[in-house]
Amino acid sequence: MQYERVDLVVVGGGIMGSMTAWRAVQRGLKVALVEQFRPGHARGSSHGCGRIYRYNYPEADYVRWMGGAFPLWHALEEEAGERLLFGCGCLDLALGPEGDAMLEACHGAMLSQDIQSDFLRHEQIRQKLPQFTPPPGVRALYQAQGGVVAADRALEAAWQGVRRGEGRLFVDHRVERVDLEYDQPTVLARDTAFRGQRLVLAGGPWAPRLIPELARALTPTRQQFALLRPEDEAMYRPDRFPALIVHDVEQPYYMLPIIGSEAVKIARHGGAPPADPEVVQATPEPRELEKLRGYLKHWLPGAYNAPIEGGKTCFYTETSDTDFIIGAHPARPDVVVLAGFSGHGFKFAPLVGQVAVELACDGGTSWPVERFSPTREALLKPVG
Ligand SMILES: Cc1cc2nc3c(=O)[nH]c(=O)nc-3n(C[C@H](O)[C@H](O)[C@H](O)COP(=O)(O)OP(=O)(O)OC[C@H]3O[C@@H](n4cnc5c(N)ncnc54)[C@H](O)[C@@H]3O)c2cc1C
Structure with a gap:
């Protein structure tokens, strides 16, 4: 020994x-x-290539933690001589009253910490993101300091x-x-x-x-995500496309712009059954990937019509x-x-x-x- x-x-x-x-x-x-x-x-x-970073939280503690993490991220970027944070902004979209309540709570928590965020209505979303075809009446909260970290x-x-x-x-x-x-x-x-x-x-x-x-107190769950490569890739890079979270009552989901070698990423947040990391199941189920693509049908026709380039799995470790x-x-x-x-x-x-x-x-x-x-x-x- x-x-x-x-x-x-x-x-x-x-x-x-x-x-x-x-x-x-x-x-x-x-x-x-x-x-x-x-x-x-x-x-x-x-x-994997990307993770969302954002101030958009309904609890002020997490907003403060984000503020504390930024200088350390920048210190690591400086030390590494490389860009790790891609400041594409973060857009939270609300479907239904519960989603709306979530946006209000996030806005309030950010305001309490002097972090600016802006509500956008349908037309403003269309102007900012012509790739989107959101249903009328949808509301969004935009936070310019959010983005994607090259994981x-x-x-x-x-x-x-x-x-x-x-x-x-x-x-x-x-x-x-x-x-x-x-x-x-x-x-x-x-x-x-x-x-x-x-x-x-x-x-x-x-x-x-x-x-x-x-x-x-800990429940590991196996998450799956799909990678889609739209024809007009330039429209889905971080300078033209934000990190996106959709607060859907049935199932929240999120999307990331193209980062590194990975295509546009779409995944559901949570809702997966418990799983054991010792049992290797690295390949996602094709049915789940198609389901993920299905979320985009009415929102992002360019991505919905793109071929699925692949998918990956990853573990959450959840607390109650x-x-x-x-x-x-x-x-x-x-x-x-x-x-x-x-x-x-x-x-x-x-x-x-x-x-x-x-x-x-x-x-x-x-x-x-x-x-x-x-x-x-x-x-x-x-x-x-
Ligand atoms: C699909 C997906 C999307 C996500 N999106 C986001 C996002 O957009 N924004 C965000 O902020 N977060 C996101 N997360 C969450 C974030 O990625 C995790 O919170 C974070 O990666 C957890 O890191 P960790 O170091 O705790 O775990 P891990 O990365 O799993 O690291 C644990 C390490 O411990 C090692 N280990 C375990 N047991 C032993 C042992 N006995 N001996 C030696 N080594 C051991 C393992 O091999 C492993 O390398 C996402 C997660 C997933 C799965």
Whole structure:
């Protein structure tokens, strides 16, 4: 058995663990980032070209977190010498009174934090986005500072940042045991015992295995998305097409413009049954892809008529209240758990990493984390 002794051990090289490791090396810590697969693998939650970032949330806490994440995203862009954020704006469309109420709540939460957003009526939507043919009477909320983050590039940039500092990456190292009995938390992977002054567990859909104490609160679900390549591609690039969220009573869904090598992405938000990340099902069902395309019939004829270029799967790890889990492990305060990002965590990842380091090393943070408590009562309710 070999021993690896560091200031901070991070388990999980998805976006949350990688950003934690990056923020830790920025603070001058010696870090081991332990990942069971290879960088960029497609079995967890962080792969693919794009993720929406937005201030558009009905809760002011998330609006504040977005504001805190931006400077860290820009710091990573500067360090990597590469553009990661594509500021195409974010458009929320409402179908029906529930959707309308959601837009009002988002507008109010943003206003409370001095973030501007604008309601658009049918004609204004048509002017801004001639690709759209929305039904009359539809309302939308536009937020100019939203956009799409290049997800795979961001993950790579964080890994590079870790390498540049005092960080070591251990790939193909599956943590088989988390030992919290010693003075210092220790994890065992292959032939190595990683012992840190502090430990952060960021296992994505494997979190219920890594943190059995929270297994009941976490439900991994397998999401599927379709990729369509419209004939007039230029109309669907970030300079002409925003990130789009449709608040449909039956099923919310969203679309991303063309980012990197990926075509226009369309997916439903949630509504998928529980699934186990150990059972690999990387190919989406053709029926689901056709269903996704069907949503576009009356809205985006150009994309609806485009061929399906492919599709992918990806895991959400859901909590009953859709709030994240960020805080001390129920068994000891020097171990921090990051889990339950419920399909909307990516945009906050650098701040999640920063907060994880503060919680682990300083025992507290100035960021509001109460709603993310691992011991909150809402976590006892079933997801659904
Ligand atoms: C289809 C889809 C669309 C999304 N869209 C958005 C969006 O538009 N905007 C947004 O903000 N968010 C979005 N999200 C959510 C966001 O992508 C996730 O919140 C985020 O990627 C979660 O990252 P993670 O690091 O927690 O998990 P993961 O990326 O799954 O990382 C966990 C890592 O831990 C490793 N691991 C687990 N167990 C072990 C072990 N025992 N030993 C070693 N390593 C281990 C895994 O291999 C994995 O690499 C979306 C998610 C999906 C699936």
